[in-house]
Amino acid sequence: MTNPLSDLDPQQRSAIASDARFLRILAGAGTGKTTTLTRRVAHTISAHELRPDRALLLTFTRRAAREMVHRVELLLDRNENVERGADDAVTSRYARTTPRNRIAGGTFHSMAHRILRQNAAAVGLSQGFGVLDPSDSADLFDLIRDDHASTAVMRRRIPRKSTLVDIYSRAVNTSETVSEVLGSIAPWAREDSEMIADICRNYVERKGALGVLDFDDLLLYWLQLLRDERFRATIAGRFDHVFVDEYQDVNSLQVRLLKAMTQDHQHLTVVGDDAQAIYSFRGASPRHILDFESDFSGAQTTVLEHNYRSTQHILNVANAIGEPAPRGFTTKLVAQPTASDATTPPHIVRCADEDGQSDAVCERILELREHGVALKEQVVLVRAAHHSSRLELELSARGIPFVKYGGLKYLDTAHVKDLLAAFRLADNANDELAWFRVLQLLPGVGPATARRAAKALGVAQFVPEQPSAARRKEGSRAEKNAQFEVLQLWPAARKQLPLAVRGPADEVVASLVREPEETLAAHGDRIRRSIAPLVEQKYDDGTSRIHDLTALVDATASASRLSEVATDFALDPPSSTGDLAGPPVVDEDWLVISTIHSAKGLEFDATHLIHAADGNIPLDMSLKDPDGLEEERRLFYVAATRARSYLAVYVPLRFHVNRHAHDDRHIWAQPSRFLSGSVAQTFDEITHLRPQDMGVIDLPVIDAPGAVGAELQDLWR
DNA sequence: CAGAGCCGCCTTTTT
DNA sequence: GGCGGCTCTG
Numbered sequence: 001m002t003n004p005l006s007d008l009d010p011q012q013r014s015a016i017a018s019d020a021r022f023l024r025i026l027a028g029a030g031t032g033k034t035t036t037l038t039r040r041v042a043h044t045i046s047a048h049e050l051r052p053d054r055a056l057l058l059t060f061t062r063r064a065a066r067e068m069v070h071r072v073e074l075l076l077d078r079n080e081n082v083e084r085g086a087d088d089a090v091t092s093r094y095a096r097t098t099p100r101n102r103i104a105g106g107t108f109h110s111m112a113h114r115i116l117r118q119n120a121a122a123v124g125l126s127q128g129f130g131v132l133d134p135s136d137s138a139d140l141f142d143l144i145r146d147d148h149a150s151t152a153v154m155r156r157r158i159p160r161k162s163t164l165v166d167i168y169s170r171a172v173n174t175s176e177t178v179s180e181v182l183g184s185i186a187p188w189a190r191e192d193s194e195m196i197a198d199i200c201r202n203y204v205e206r207k208g209a210l211g212v213l214d215f216d217d218l219l220l221y222w223l224q225l226l227r228d229e230r231f232r233a234t235i236a237g238r239f240d241h242v243f244v245d246e247y248q249d250v251n252s253l254q255v256r257l258l259k260a261m262t263q264d265h266q267h268l269t270v271v272g273d274d275a276q277a278i279y280s281f282r283g284a285s286p287r288h289i290l291d292f293e294s295d296f297s298g299a300q301t302t303v304l305e306h307n308y309r310s311t312q313h314i315l316n317v318a319n320a321i322g323e324p325a326p327r328g329f330t331t332k333l334v335a336q337p338t339a340s341d342a343t344t345p346p347h348i349v350r351c352a353d354e355d356g357q358s359d360a361v362c363e364r365i366l367e368l369r370e371h372g373v374a375l376k377e378q379v380v381l382v383r384a385a386h387h388s389s390r391l392e393l394e395l396s397a398r399g400i401p402f403v404k405y406g407g408l409k410y411l412d413t414a415h416v417k418d419l420l421a422a423f424r425l426a427d428n429a430n431d432e433l434a435w436f437r438v439l440q441l442l443p444g445v446g447p448a449t450a451r452r453a454a455k456a457l458g459v460a461q462f463v464p465e466q467p468s469a470a471r472r473k474e475g476s477r478a479e480k481n482a483q484f485e486v487l488q489l490w491p492a493a494r495k496q497l498p499l500a501v502r503g504p505a506d507e508v509v510a511s512l513v514r515e516p517e518e519t520l521a522a523h524g525d526r527i528r529r530s531i532a533p534l535v536e537q538k539y540d541d542g543t544s545r546i547h548d549l550t551a552l553v554d555a556t557a558s559a560s561r562l563s564e565v566a567t568d569f570a571l572d573p574p575s576s577t578g579d580l581a582g583p584p585v586v587d588e589d590w591l592v593i594s595t596i597h598s599a600k601g602l603e604f605d606a607t608h609l610i611h612a613a614d615g616n617i618p619l620d621m622s623l624k625d626p627d628g629l630e631e632e633r634r635l636f637y638v639a640a641t642r643a644r645s646y647l648a649v650y651v652p653l654r655f656h657v658n659r660h661a662h663d664d665r666h667i668w669a670q671p672s673r674f675l676s677g678s679v680a681q682t683f684d685e686i687t688h689l690r691p692q693d694m695g696v697i698d699l700p701v702i703d704a705p706g707a708v709g710a711e712l713q714d715l716w717r
Numbered sequence: 718c719a720g721a722g723c724c725g726c727c728t729t730t731t732t
Numbered sequence: 733g734g735c736g737g738c739t740c741t742g
Contacts, residue, residue: 060731060732061731061732062732107732108732109732110732133732134731134732160734160735160736161734161735162734215731215732216732218732219732278730279730279731279732281729281730281731282730282731282732383729383730384728384729384730385729385730386728386729414733444721445721446720446721446722447720447721448719448720448721449720449721498742571732573732595729595730595731596730597729597730597731598730598731619729619730621728621729622729622730631730635730
């Protein structure tokens with residue numbers, strides 16, 4: 001039998017087989033981090049003869065969770081079959097039908113949701129508690145904001161709702177006070193810190209009254225549960241080993257969770273790279289991975305530094321990016337010698353403007369494809385989601401299919417939220433937020449009318465002394481009664497609405513009540529039908545939006561209640577524009593466009609980083625403090641290290657001031673400051689000129705047609 | 718005179 | 733596509 005670790009390097013092997021109870025694996029980009037972690041999980045299970053579901057793997061994204069859980073499963077299946085000498089055909093069928101090699105895994109938030117579902121009563125929640133996605137939280141903040149300031153002058157001084165969400169969330173995740181948080185993310189509002197703290201408290205109370213949790217609550221309630229010795233023993237006791245991916249992205253709340261989850265068995269493995277810490281805006285700090293050994297006493301560290309992903313050219317870029325960082329990155333990447341050393345140097349591509357950039361990117365992408373690099377092996381990276389809008393137009397014009405990750409989310413589209421709000425009402429008529437949204441679908445009904453109607457339903461009042469837990473303890477019958485009570489008040493509420501819309505409103509309300517013997521899907525569809533005409537009427541492109549609603553009804557097939565569909569969408573929103581619509585074209589090859597954040601953990605043969613002008617990368621908005629610049633540097637590093645063979649960084653010399661540039665105002669751009677000095681020396685610089693750029697912009701023409709193609713040919717033949 | 722509706726200005730990253 | 737501010741309507 002072959003040694004199962006023989007295909008790994010010594011560093012990886014020692015990380016996988018280490019018997020340290022607390023282990024930190026510092027793994028630079030492309031050093032086989034995922035392989036090492038999944039192999040370590042599988043190894044641990046085999047070596048200790050554990051039941052697979054006694055291993056818990058936590059990640060930050062669903063995608064990572066799915067992939068890693070699957071990979072561990074395959075490894076375990078393979079181990080078993082090696083032992084039993086089973087042949088492959090049997091293996092794959094067997095593997096597909098048995099879940100017994102499935103480890104426990106998911107994102108921090110999904111795991112919290114699962115645990116809280118099972119222990120809802122213990123934290124005073126009903127079992128079908130709703131989950132507010134960040135835009136719901138924002139809407140709730142907006143309602144409270146109105147209470148705090150009726151005058152326009154006051155209103156203007158209160159941070160807007162999305163900012164309030166950020167402030168609150170950051171305070172929760174970092175255990176900072178509101179005024180501390182204000183200092184770092186909204187210094188202009190520091191004077192009002194008391195009022196803002198008040199709004200936050202109010203927000204917490206209102207959530208309680210609605211019986212819902214927001215994303216942060218999921219973690220907070222999980223932690224609260226663990227504080228109770230009995231619950232901790234049961235919950236943490238379900239696992240013998242905990243593994244965490246991307247540990248550089250944890251915040252202090254998550255560290256506390258991990259301490260509580262592992263304090264009995266003391267088995268925790270974390271993998272990460274402080275050079276790739278890019279989530280400080282949500283309270284994460286690379287401090288935690290650096291402090292791991294003091295946070296978990298007796299912890300050991302191993303390092304992975306052999307890069308198997310990228311050419312030396314690209315690693316030179318990556319290492320040069322890291323050099324000017326004050327503390328320096330912990331890991332330095334070293335390429336493994338490969339068969340072909342004839343690689344193409346990375347390119348800085350200067351373009352006249354944004355459209356010139358779009359042109360350059362398309363040309364290059366097509367050229368690469370002609371040389372055998374599939375579109376799927378290419379990615380266009382952007383710092384901010386809207387940076388790709390002009391490129392998307394050009395891609396569509398040329399018929400190049402693409403899928404976009406990050407940025408605009410399906411969940412954020414208004415009509416989807418409308419139907420999900422109605423779904424939530426079907427389970428919880430007490431959900432003021434949902435009423436507020438659904439009522440405003442009616443023509444002629446704005447915030448004020450919706451508010452009055454909701455008030456008449458008796459859901460708008462918050463009574464602090466009336467803990468909803470008491471009512472909920474009586475179980476689901478009480479829940480149903482509460483539901484009934486609210487709907488009883490509808491005749492009064494409808495009187496608040498304009499005469500003309502009372503009919504359609506009645507229909508919506510009638511559809512909320514599930515009929516006896518009605519299937520969930522049928523009920524969902526009935527709600528959809530009552531909402532659809534309103535949606536069609538409300539939005540300009542209503543007709544095309546209606547199609548999306550059917551997809552939501554389809555999702556009820558696997559749910560046990562309608563509000564669960566809403567929760568599932570909140571916790572696991574389709575991450576790309578293509579996820580719900582299906583692949584963009586019949587063609588099965590398509591380009592990936594992604595924000596740098598969403599691309600972390602992925603790799604591509606060719607990486608095109610666009611908008612590398614100072615102000616965009618680094619984004620000027622994040623340069624308020626020195627830490628911001630360092631994080632932008634790490635983002636640039638993450639972007640560069642996605643590439644296996646070819647990296648192009650595009651610098652438009654002028655770009656539009658406004659995002660939806662209806663005007664022609666431009667800014668003359670400096671190339672990103674990250675492209676200067678020693679970094680510049682790791683690139684070849686070329687200029688992309690279209691015929692119409694001649695004379696308009698004075699640029700030397702370095703790029704002879706076909707020259708790039710010749711170079712690339714060597715590489716991918 | 719409340720509030721619906723329209724105009725013009727601005728827009729980071731995500732569980 | 734959101735938000736504040738302004739105008740016009742019911």
